[in-house]
Amino acid sequence: MIETARLILRPWRDSDLLPFSEQNADPVVMRLLGGALSRDESDAYARRAEAHLAAHGFCKWAVEAPGVAPFVGAVGLSYVRFEASFTPAVEVAWRLHRTYWGRGYATEAARAAIDDGFGRVGLKAIVAMTVPDNHASLRVMERLDMTRSIEFDHPNYATGHRLCRHVLYRLP
Numbered sequence: 001m002i003e004t005a006r007l008i009l010r011p012w013r014d015s016d017l018l019p020f021s022e023q024n025a026d027p028v029v030m031r032l033l034g035g036a037l038s039r040d041e042s043d044a045y046a047r048r049a050e051a052h053l054a055a056h057g058f059c060k061w062a063v064e065a066p067g068v069a070p071f072v073g074a075v076g077l078s079y080v081r082f083e084a085s086f087t088p089a090v091e092v093a094w095r096l097h098r099t100y101w102g103r104g105y106a107t108e109a110a111r112a113a114i115d116d117g118f119g120r121v122g123l124k125a126i127v128a129m130t131v132p133d134n135h136a137s138l139r140v141m142e143r144l145d146m147t148r149s150i151e152f153d154h155p156n157y158a159t160g161h162r163l164c165r166h167v168l169y170r171l172p
């Protein structure tokens with residue numbers, strides 16, 4: 001468990017699955033992430049995070065905002081699940097329920113996950129990626145002092161798909 005001024009990054013609970021599925025069914029949240037997820041797809045994401053935590057000691061955590069909500073989204077670190085010129089690599093990623101955008105939660109949680117990755121976990125580098133249109137996510141990367149690196153075609157999308165081209169950021 002990782003604590004920040006306003007947030008707790010913690011392992012997943014079954015009670016997170018419903019609010020997480022609502023977030024993942026929101027077309028605005030998912031517009032630049034390949035579209036809305038079904039309940040099963042959403043649950044599978046959380047289960048993958050749990051398995052990643054068991055295997056590696058870190059994951060995309062469930063994020064709680066004490067006094068505000070028991071679950072506001074998912075933020076944390078995981079091994080990149082595809083092959084590219086920069087893999088193997090650990091990425092930091094964030095995805096918040098729309099109610100909790102605009103409060104600095106993504107940046108605050110990501111900063112804590114990164115510190116944990118470089119500290120307790122002993123990682124040497126952390127990347128982040130998004131599509132060039134995802135201005136909110138790019139702003140988070142810049143607030144985290146990540147450095148813009150390469151552009152690449154994400155192998156999960158066909159060449160020419162609107163989400164194929166990605167930007168990579170990295171730390172240090």
Ligand SMILES: CC(C)(COP(=O)(O)OP(=O)(O)OC[C@H]1O[C@@H](n2cnc3c(N)ncnc32)[C@H](O)[C@@H]1OP(=O)(O)O)[C@@H](O)C(=O)NCCC(=O)NCCS
Nearest residue numbers: 029094095096101102103104105106107129130136137139
């Ligand atoms: C990406 C995403 C997490 C960013 O959320 P966000 O709310 O813009 O980012 P933060 O939580 O860091 O909040 C920063 C914003 O809160 C504002 N803010 C308000 N109070 C704040 C506070 N106390 N501290 C810091 N920032 C605060 C900042 O001014 C900033 O707004 P701005 O970028 O318009 O200047 C969110 O848009 C999202 O979940 N998108 C859908 C999923 C997605 O695309 N994920 C990324 C995939 S790569």
